[in-house]
Amino acid sequence: MKIRVGQGYDVHRLAEGEELWLGGIQLQHTHGLVGHSDADVLIHAICDAILGAANLRDIGYHFADTDPAFKGIDSKILLKQVMELVRKEGYELSNVDATIVAERPKINPHIPAMKECMAKVMEVEANDISIKATTSEKRGFVGREEGMAVHAVALLIKA
Structure with missing residues (x-):
């Protein structure tokens, strides 16, 4: 059995008038995340962690923010495609x-x-996904509420 670990990190800017999508669900808030897609920073970091573990580069390589096909796309679609890539x-x-x-x-x-x-x-058990939340104690761009960041780690197994 081969075990591989990958790390992902993503940041998106917050702005008024935008929707806030995190982990595939919409949260009600005064500000939302800005991006080429729906800017779901949690899904993007998880995609990068999974892709990294499989040595398949990163989310930007597969879903470029210059490609109009991904403009406004639901990040759950990207996550599903990432899972298809690693399973392949x-x-x-x-x-x-x-x-x-x-x-x-x-x-x-x-x-x-x-x-x-x-x-x-992702076609996995909810127990296979751990999500935690913290603040940055009012420090930096996150502390000033200019954006959000996510750190993620994924473990893949190849039989």
């Missing part, structure tokens, strides 16, 4: 661990829904 290489997801760094809104109440949503898309 013979890998299966063991688990994902992600940390969302944001001052507001409160993330913890939404974690169960995010896990269920992504587990369905």
